[in-house]
Amino acid sequence: MASIGVDVGGTFTDLVLERDDDGPGGRRVFVHKVPSTPADQSVGVVDGILAICRIAGLDPKAVRRVVHGTTVATNITIEKNGAEVGMLTTKGFRDLLHIARHKRPHNFSLHFDVPWQSDPLVKRRNRMPITERIMPPDGRVETPIDLDEVRAAVREMKARGVEAVIVCFLFSFLNDAHEKAALAIVREEMPEAFASASSEVANVIREFERFSTTAMNAYVGPRTARYLRNLETRLRDEGMDAELRIMQSNGGIGTVATCSERPVTILMSGPAGGVIGGRWAGAMSGVGDVITIDIGGTSADIGVIADGAIRIMNPRDTVVGQHPVLAPMLDLDTIGAGGGSIAFRDEGGAFRVGPRSAGAMPGPACYGKGGTEPTVTDAHVVLGRLDPERFLGGDMAIDPSLAERAVREKIAEPFGMTLEEAALGIVTIVNANMALAIRSNSVARGFDPRRFSLMPFGGAGPLHGVALAEAVAARDVIVPPAPGITAAMGLLATKLAYEFTRSTPTLVSGPAMGDFGAANATLADLTALAAERLAADGVAPEAMIFERVAECRYQGQGFELRTPLPDGPVTAESAGAIVAAFHGVHERDYGYRFDDTQVEIVTLRVIGSAEVPPLTWPGLADAASPDPAEALLYVRPTTFDDRQRLDTPRYDRDRLKAGHVVPGPAIILQHNSTTLVPPGFTARIEKAGNIRIARNQQPSAEVAS
Incomplete structure (x- = not known):
């Protein structure tokens, strides 16, 4: 028996499979990437599932659960073809x-x-x-x-x-x-x-x-429902009777039936898995304060996890395709910055990168699929950071000459730069765009990046991780075990969850504080609806978990903030705790509070959930010494952001063990991603499988003297 997580991106479809028993080589967890099929995502999903089953030596009929993160509904809003x-x-x-x-x-x-x-x-x-x-x-x-x-x-x-x-x-x-x-x-x-x-x-x-x-629910509904039903049919045609679950925007998973009825709940299905995977990987290192950045081929998704808690957006911020959508979504931001982001000279003569992307077809110029415009991936190839014979573990051939031609003709010659300067310019600009988005999601929301670890993942994430951490002054960098598959891992590290809402305006402070009967009746009704939905999914009553949230505001305000509710009925006594919690949330989000102003509950929410056995990543064997020589592959010249071109060793991540120390400059290669360790930084391999990268400690003046 096994579980599979499948995350569809703009360029690649990522998969992770966890067996209940040991597979080939004693392994229990397997990861894989296949090209996405934008015309019909289900083709790439099913092909990927069959491929990873072959890699794991598993009969597809033995798969009991498939959890899917999809961008079908999101793409409809972007392409405006609902x-x-x-x-x-x-x-x-x-x-x-x-x-x-x-x-x-x-x-x-x-x-x-x-x-x-x-x-x-x-x-x-x-x-x-x-x-x-x-x-x-x-x-x-x-x-x-x-x-x-x-x-x-x-x-x-x-x-x-x-x-x-x-x-x-x-x-x-x-x-x-x-x-x-x-x-x-x-x-x-x-x-x-x-x-x-x-x-x-x-x-x-x-x-x-x-x-x-x-x-919006109706606009994306017919195509989304057809896609989900088509995927179910394809899986059955392959003899698979697995439960198909869909990642929802709130970080929980739902059934095909419920997500087909309410596709508005899966508009952010794809990015949600990455944030869940980031929390899972951070917990393996005992780190609860993490800024995640998932850099794929088309976009970069940024999330902030504080004290191990994933934030849900306030309703005023839940906008998709510039249309307001009152569906619970994880608090994350998406920008057009990825490996496929195209560099160009705009009409005003400025050097720009993104948000337009080369996507999966034709892809970056180096893919040799007809693309002629330079991308971020092409820039890394020119700088010697991506080796042609090791790209995607050698499963995909790339042509450095095509990357060089695209960068030279479209950027270097028009701007009067050298080839290297043009490639560095592309990387510098895209890093600046992402750093600005990270600050907007951390500093601008009251979170100090200096106490957070930056976690880059996605196929392109670890190439940019250290540069972004330096730009935002993050504490250090944590690279997950399989960064290119982290969003798919998040699919197997989440829980079954449904959220029900109803507006029930109720004053909870001040002399006009009213009766709480309506609020308590609403909470009871919503809890019953959540229990009914979980029971339909086969969850036993004792396994059901209910979380209650009130959307509160100061009386007269235009928008509300999510505020946790204490257990038990809402009473005059518990109202004080609700008010105090709201003051705290308001001060955190806005920097101030009005303790003497009446507080009003506008909308009540009940989230019904059930835990699913989480993904268990196998720990690494201990290294005999810190020296990683046994994982060394070869040495090649590489250009870094400070324009130094240095002979840089390549290490095979699969051979690195717990306790190995990799000094920069270095590049760590694996099938689904590439990690860049610049000069002046050191990477340490942890028992859990994460890589921690930090700037080398400078000796104090006394020690130096």
Whole structure:
């Protein structure tokens, strides 16, 4: 029996397999990379699964669980090729998705795009007004719903070829009776359509954000559901009866059925696995404060883990494709910087790198697949940091002459540089872009990088790790055991989790503090929903874990912050603890607090989860001495960021043992990544399999004298 984690990136699909017993060579954990297949990700996923099973000497039928991190839903939002969506909404409010909140994306620019107007998720002609009205604050029915209007509107949408239909009425989070009635007619008249109601997808306050979330769910829904069903079918056709689980944006895994119904929960499925894998690898070194940066072929994903805890974004920040999405997501940032990022001279004559990427096809020029534009990978080849015969463990051939030609013709000659200067310029610029993003996610949010270890992973991460740690003043660098596969490892190091929400405005401080009956009833309902979902996945009641969160604000504020709730019912006594926790969260995020201002709960959340046996990485054998000579492969000249060109030894990471010390300059090679140790730094191999890289200690003046 075995479990497999599969993470699909823009260039490569990464896999990790863990056997319950020992495989070839006494190994229990196997890793592998295969090229991604952007036209249909399931092809690369299944090919990769079959390949890693062969490597592990395992019959694919013996795989009991496959956990998948996918970018299908994300790519739909980027490529803007989602479904044709129809919308039933309250009469008089069909333009709510267009008007939004009248916020300018760029306050001081006269030339900007408003994406929810230029690229609406639902075209205006497909927004059908329906006579009905629910009123606050108690959800009373002001105007009964006209079901004949609903039926006529649905038939018109069917005639137009609409693929997905959403039902979004005002104040449905207070009373969803009208939405349920309309949705029943949609499913009766258009059983083939992807149909959902806002009270099912995001049962929370704020109409625009709720409608936008529901629209996004439908926009990505049909293609995402087809992909997941297709993947299940392909696996069965190969004789595999494994449970297929999907990584969700909140760091938990869900079933194919639930993720097909709510694809809005997997919009950040791909990047989420990397943050989970970073926490797992940091724990192996006893480090809880980690800044992760997952650098792949197309993008770099940055996350901050403080005291071993992974942060969830506040709702005001959960934006995908510039559309607000009220779905829980891990707090991370993605920028267009990776091995495939293209270097170019822009229209103003400036030297730029990214965000445009060469992707998997044609890829960097050195791949020899028709690419002619220089990329970050090509720059590393020119600098001697990637050896042609050892790229991807020798499984993929690269041509240094093609990299040199691309860098020379597109960068060196136009800017009057030498070939080496041009390549160093490419690396320097992309490092600056990533360092800025790291600071935005750490310093700008109240975290001091000096107490954090930087953890670079992804295929390109360890090549940039030390330079980025120096740029942001991180404590040191931790390179995971298989950096190119770390996101896939995170898939086997996470848990089953579902999150349920409902807006229940409740004052928890001040003289007007009200009754907590509604809040406690909501918590009970949400807990029951979470328990029902976990039970459907076969989780025993005693194995269920429930976490409760309140989204709180100072009364009158426009947005809320996630605040943990104490165990037990909300009472006048426990309200004090809620208020104190919110003050602390507000001060951490904004740098100040208002102790005398009334605090209000707006939305309640319950996260139901169940632990899954985590990935166990085998420890390394102990080295006889710190000298890593037994792992030395060969020596080649390499150019470093300080322009020094030095004869640099290459070491085989598979031969390095616990206690080996690798002084810089050095390059550590493995199948899925390459680690650069510059001069003045030393890498130490830990028992758990991580590599710790730190600057050499300078002797004090007294010792030197």
